[in-house]
Amino acid sequence: DIGPGDITSEWTVPVDKTSSARFVAKAAGTVAGLDVAEWVFDTVDKKTTFRTQVADGDIVRSGDQIATVVGPARALLTGERTALNFLQRMSGVATLTSRFVRTIAHTNAKILDTRKTIPGWRRLDKYAVSSGGGQNHRFGLFDMVLIKENHIEAAEGIGPAVFGVREHVNGKEGNLKIEVEVKNLVEFEEALMADVDWVMFDNMDVDTMAKAVQQIKEDGGGPLLEASGNVTLTTVKEIAESGVDYISVGSLTHSAVALDISMLFR
Numbered sequence: 665d666i667g668p669g670d671i672t673s674e675w676t677v678p679v680d681k682t683s684s685a686r687f688v689a690k691a692a693g694t695v696a697g698l699d700v701a702e703w704v705f706d707t708v709d710k711k712t713t714f715r716t717q718v719a720d721g722d723i724v725r726s727g728d729q730i731a732t733v734v735g736p737a738r739a740l741l742t743g744e745r746t747a748l749n750f751l752q753r754m755s756g757v758a759t760l761t762s763r764f765v766r767t768i769a770h771t772n773a774k775i776l777d778t779r780k781t782i783p784g785w786r787r788l789d790k791y792a793v794s795s796g797g798g799q800n801h802r803f804g805l806f807d808m809v810l811i812k813e814n815h816i817e818a819a820e821g822i823g824p825a826v827f828g829v830r831e832h833v834n835g836k837e838g839n840l841k842i843e844v845e846v847k848n849l850v851e852f853e854e855a856l857m858a859d860v861d862w863v864m865f866d867n868m869d870v871d872t873m874a875k876a877v878q879q880i881k882e883d884g885g886g887p888l889l890e891a892s893g894n895v896t897l898t899t900v901k902e903i904a905e906s907g908v909d910y911i912s913v914g915s916l917t918h919s920a921v922a923l924d925i926s927m928l929f930r
Contacts, residue, residue: 666708670742683737683929685744687730687751690924694762695730696720696795697754700788701747702731709739721758721795730925744927753785754792755923761796761916763897768904768911775900776801776890776912789917801912809833809842813866816844822851826858843890852876860887867893870906877907 687701695718702714712735718724730751733740764775775798781789790800802808811825819825822844833840843862844855849872855863865873873891880886890910891903903911 665746666742670738673738673741677737677741679736679738681737682735683740684732684734685740685927685929686732687748688926688928689724689728689730690726690926692725693723693755693759693923694796695722695724695751695755695923696758696792697751697788698731700750700754704747704750705733705735705739705743708743709736711735712739712743721797723762733927740929748925748927750788752922752925753920754788754795755925756920757789757792757917758796759923760920761793761798761913764900764911764913764916765797767897767900771904773904773908774799774910775916776910777916778892778912778914779804780914780918782917793916796916798913798916799910807840809840810845810864811843812845813847822846822854823858826855826860845892848872849876856886862888862890864890864892864912865908870902873903873908874906881907 698716698720705712705714712733714731714733716731717729718731724730761775768775777790777793777798777800779786779802786803790803794800802810809829811822811829816822816825819828826842826844829842833842841861843864844858844860845864845866846852846855847866847868852863865876868891873889877889880889888910889908890912891906891908892912895903895911895913896915900911900913
């Protein structure tokens with residue numbers, strides 16, 4: 665953002681001018697990204713001091729003060745937009761996540777994120793989800809096996825796909841979990857026969873998911889069950905009440921609206 669220099673601030677503000685500013689929420693939400701905002705100002709100028717009035721994960725109301733920053737006025741102006749970009753985006757993700765979490769709080773289901781993150785932002789997006797009370801699914805393609813529809817098609821079935829994975833998981837990669845995506849109860853049975861750790865119901869209707877949950881109960885236990893697809897704040901309650909263990913929500917990171925936060929000089 666700075667490039668060769670913040671020419672507006674350099675040409676309008678005296679080099680020795682010291683100022684302070686406060687970050688104020690302009691809407692209700694859940695805060696995330698305070699450490700990142702502090703890092704921005706510290707990177708611009710080590711003479712800045714960033715103090716927080718709330719913590720990541722705290723819920724704020726419109727008008728609440730979130731943090732203050734003190735230091736060279738030029739540094740505060742230079743870091744303002746980048747600090748707000750991080751803080752607003754991450755707080756938006758945390759806010760949407762917390763809404764989902766509160767909606768299903770009466771059930772045992774947990775909200776998961778996905779890999780549908782902004783390129784380069786995955787660690788920050790996933791941190792924001794956890795700040796909002798959600799849980800992180802796999803971080804990438806390397807830390808969990810997730811056999812999806814195209815893998816199954818290419819491997820010519822769930823059984824062959826899982827068999828291919830077992831050759832590696834039973835060896836040096838023995839701690840990795842195996843999850844399989846299924847679209848119906850027939851595929852669900854195939855996944856059970858393959859003895860996987862985790863089953864993802866892809867766009868499956870609630871009644872069918874409830875039948876699968878009941879089957880696991882009657883069997884005395886089985887894989888973890890995850891619902892995915894068509895999950896909104898309107899549908900998530902009914903999905904959670906089907907009895908699944910997890911609900912993955914892509915919109916947490918691909919459709920979250922930034923929380924309105926202002927940085928005001930004083």
